[in-house]
Amino acid sequence: MADATFRLRVTYGKTGRLRFLSHLEVAHSCERAVRRTGLEYAVTQGFNPRMKIAFGPALPVGSAGLAESYDLWLRRLVPAAETLEMLRAATPVGLAPVEARYVGDKEPSLTAAMTLGEYEVSVEDPDMGPGRLAEAVADVVGSGSFAIEHKGALKVYDLAICLPEGAQVSEEPGRGTVRMVIHMGAWGSLRPEALVREALGRMDANAASVAVTRVLLRPEEG
Amino acid sequence: MTGGWERVEPLLSHVERPARYIDSEFGAVHRDDASYRVALLYPDTYELGMANQAIAILYDRLNAVDDVAAERAFVPAADMAAALRQSGTPLLTLESALPVSSCDLFGITLPYELTCTNVLEALDLAGIPLHAADRADADPLVIGGGPCAFDPEPLAEFFDAFLIGEGEEAVLDIVASHRASKAEGLDRAGTLLALAVVPGVYVPSLYEPATDSSFARPRAGTGVPPIVLKRVLRDLDAVRSPASPIVPFMDVVHDRATVEVLRGCTRGCRFCQAGMVYRPVRERSADSIVRDALGQLRCTGHEELSLTSLSTTDHSQIEEVLRRLGSALRGRAVTIGLPSLRVDAFGVAMARLVGEGARGGLTFAPEAGTQRMRDVVNKNVTEDDLVATVRTAFEGGWRRLKLYFMLGLPTETDDDIRGIGTLVEKVLAVAREATPPAQRGGMRIAVSVSTFVPKAHTPFQWEPQLTLDEVRHRQQVLRESMPRKGVELHWHDAEVSFVEGALARGGRELSPVIEHAWRAGGGFDAWTERFSLRRWLEAFEAAGIDPVALGSSPRVVGAPLPWSHISTGVSEDYLALERERALAGTPTTDCTFDGCTDCGACPELGVDVILAGGSRG
Structure with a gap:
């Protein structure tokens, strides 16, 4: 059984030059930003362990977004305001997070909800x-x-x-x-x-x- | 100074993969107020260039200098190149979007012979005159470096200078020399004359051209050195690995954190240019490898770490390094990659240390199929080594294996080629035997066969290259000798190797050939789908050069070669001796295990082998 995790919902922008990124490029860049913060993220079980993170609906190359989201599962509860500060410092400006809050683990996924x-x-x-x-x-x-x-x-x-x-x-x-x-x-x-x-x-x-x-x-x- | 981005932005909606052109990555350095600007170009697209360690190191080194900005440039893909030309926009640097032509220095790394047409494409897009002789005082100094600079003559017309050897310290000397010349108000000729006395720098315009029958000699009155000795970094630990290299947004080749654990390899494979030109071996210490690796992972957020070198598992402290990294990275979903493995149980043990099991594939390079042939090339691996290693690996749970071989090596016979098939068959049988029947469906054995191309500064530099017909015949023999089932066979395009061979050992007479090939639509010739043999043959014909004669006729030991004025420190006598030993099938030992072999590099360069753990073995 996996240890308890905490589901942090991060809202971020995709603006300026970075609107030219594809959804996969955005996702990959956000994952790396999370790694740079030093936050203790949860890792998926299985053959090829990956960071447990899930993104909302994709935005195409060229489109900007002001309130895009991802859910990130953390292994340790860190105050949301603190995580926001850490993520802002570790993310390129064009993908800067604007909000972070914890949501219940039972809530539907971002793609299902939004x-x-x-x-x-x-x-x-x-x-x-x-x-x-x-x-x-x-x-x-x-x-x-x-x-x-x-x-x-x-x-x-x-x-x-x-x-x-x-x-x-x-x-x-x-x-x-x-x-x-x-x-x-x-x-x-x-x-x-x-x-x-x-x-x-x-x-x-x-x-x-x-x-x-x-x-x-x-x-x-x- | 801005404005370039406004010209690029409207083009991006119409090109593929615009992330190549947007800059802004984490780790990119912007120094808008610097008074001296360097553009560093990798002569291919962004996703290939961002994997290049030389660019990453020089970017880091130069941006640490007061008042200097180093910026990146890549060759735009065909769609973007057309859009730039159509809109009248020149090639810009990524960071400040300034024209490359407005920079003080344009540094181009030369990783592979067939990127030469992309060099011309970049110069043309930048609006810089292709020929060094046509450039004015206001044009940037165009300086090449990297592996192909060891035979610079084919590109000599297009470069103001080349740096021979390692760049960590030399680029700082070059920039200092150029800034001093600017401060003195020297013109271009004066600037080049001053640059030519910086150790490791070769300024081709100050030398009488080399041709295929003679090498370049200093022009009278220039006072430049008759032999340009390569630059070498005495101690790898003296320069930290880049602490926070740029993290690309897009998927690039080798998208990972990288620490170079050692430089140089003295295993002594006689076909290998890197093994000859990057001597001696210098290992980074375990402490600094672990420090730099963890620091770089922290700063970049990469999920993969590669410990690079020509022979990583030869590092005298590799086991300690892998154990320390493994325990520091536990639970963080970071994978560690080893680019090359020794063909022995130790290699497999090291792969196990980084893999926490047998998930990935293993890669070995026996290079040749018979012991005779392996002795000729000094690949010190026996069939028993390979078979035993494969058995250990498959018993240990590995299911994927890749083997590298070469075709067309000196003295090769059809029997040697058939030996590749026989060896692969044995490997396949052993792998199958060691794999439980239920798991045999998951076995993947790939065999990759490249065509031997004789390279400058190696013991085989005098050897003829096979003709195209002969390569095709040997590929046919290979195909027929391979097991019919259970092996994926890949080989290198014979036509590409043929042109590579002609360019790899040419003189200055090849500059017009390269220019002709580029003008006829060449570019991205390293990409098989863009390569055209016909275009190259026409270019050779237009210049009156027979590429078959250039590549296929043997050269005489002792006669001048087009690169004889460039020294890697390894003596020509040693290369000639190694050639004799090759033809006699006599192996040569590795000086980092068994004592000096007198190649000449250490005394000539004034440096020593550095083994971090004191000894190997």
Whole structure:
């Protein structure tokens, strides 16, 4: 029987240049940061022992996140505020932890629990006319479904399920922001960038720069 | 001074693996206010270059110097290189994103002959004139080092200077010399003249070119040394292993903490360039290995530690080191790797110490299939050693084994090649015998066969290289002699080895060949899928050089060689004697076990063998 462990939930950002990291690169870098702290982490049983750590839903290469999470199992209870200090000191700035708290061992995993992602997609294009982005996004969302080709196969998302709250657009000259909540589940995880790119395509603005930030991950209510 | 990053960032959404280009890793050093800037280039992609120990050591050493910044540069992959060219962005250093061309010194390590086209790619992307002769005072000094600098002539046109030998102390001397020249306001010619008297530095423009029939000699009036003697670090313990090397975000080759436990190897394999050019053996002490290893693991958070060298299990205190590390790292899910194992029970015992069981695979290098052939190359391993060692390993629970052999060694006959098959068959039988029947399905035996390429500064430097047709014939003999089942056979591409051989022993006449190959689309030639024999043959033809004659004709002992002006400390007489002993099948002992063999390195270099535990054996 393994000794008692303490499940620490760490919330961190993926910002600046480090948004270009893949999910695996982020996970690997966070594990190494944990090792650098000297915290006594739990190790998995079995043939190839590894640090006991579990990450929330993946963010693609290029997307930033302000409140990403991982659960880390510790062998010794260290005050959460202290662990946060230690982790901050050991982590590259672009992956800096912002919160650490203990959660019950019976709580569902991060990937099972955190099924809603709040996104902000910033679009910049000097030629973009007023109101056009809002119109194009409404056009895409209004169609009810969204199809993308992935590795040769067509994947169709039902927007009533994937995008339960629709998309909100705010615009300024030459730029706009699209806010949306993505519902992730067995059907996959719709990429906000793909949806916005589709809207930009419809308004002939393929050259626009698009920056995606996941602002928050949260569980479904009720 | 910033601005470069703003040019790179928009490109990153369109290239593969952008983590190669973003810097910001834990351990990266940023010294924006330094007045002297060095760009260190590994001539391949980030994920290969980050494994390179020379770059890590020089980065650490140079960044410790007041007012000096050392930054990294790598060769961008084809997609990024195209994006840079299209957007008019030059090659930038990672740390400050400044153009490499704005640095004071551009240091390029030369790990392998076929990275030569990538050197030109890097210079071109950087906007630095390819030819040293075309560079202006404002251009960085382009200095090469590493294994291929021991025969620098093929790349001589492209480099302002080469450092021959070990860099820990020499790079500091080079930087000091360059800064002094700058302070004095010397022009490029004056700067190079001053640099040429730094021990270990070779400035090719100050020498009459070497060709395949004569070596480079000092130009009249330059006062530069006729023979450039390699630099050597007297005591490895005098320089700590990098305490907190950069921790890559992305998966790189050899992604682990690394402590070099000893330098040099005097086992004396006659084909091995590293064994000849890095003499003498100098061991780090057990205390400093353990201190540096634990410190580096703490600072980097790596989950794997590698104790590197040419022959780690020969370290006189290796058992103590492994026991101390094992107890210090218990329960932390850190694995320890040994890159090379001795073919004996001791090697297996050491593997057991780091493995806490038999999880990983074992790798041995018998190199040749018959005792006669092993005596020729001085690989002091018998068939009984190998068979007994494999039995011990498989009885001890190991199930995976990798064996390294070479094809095309001097005096090799078809019988020697068939001997590889016979030996592998015996190994396979013993391994099977030692494995309970229920577990035999998990057995994996891999055999990797490379093609012998004669290298400069070895006893085989005078030997001809096999022609392509002959290599193909011998590979066929090998294939036919291998057991039909139970062995995975891999071999090195014969065409790549052929070009490697032509480049490995050439003179300055090869510079145009390399340039032609690069201009014709060459680059990443060390990657089999990017290599094109046709492109190289055309490049040789354009330069009027017959690569077959260059590689395949034997050279005369005593006649000048294109690298005769470069000395590793090992005397040419010793190499010639070793060649004679090879042809007679007479083994030579290892001076760290059985006393001096008079290779000349210690007296010539003014250093001694250092065995941390006092003796080996």
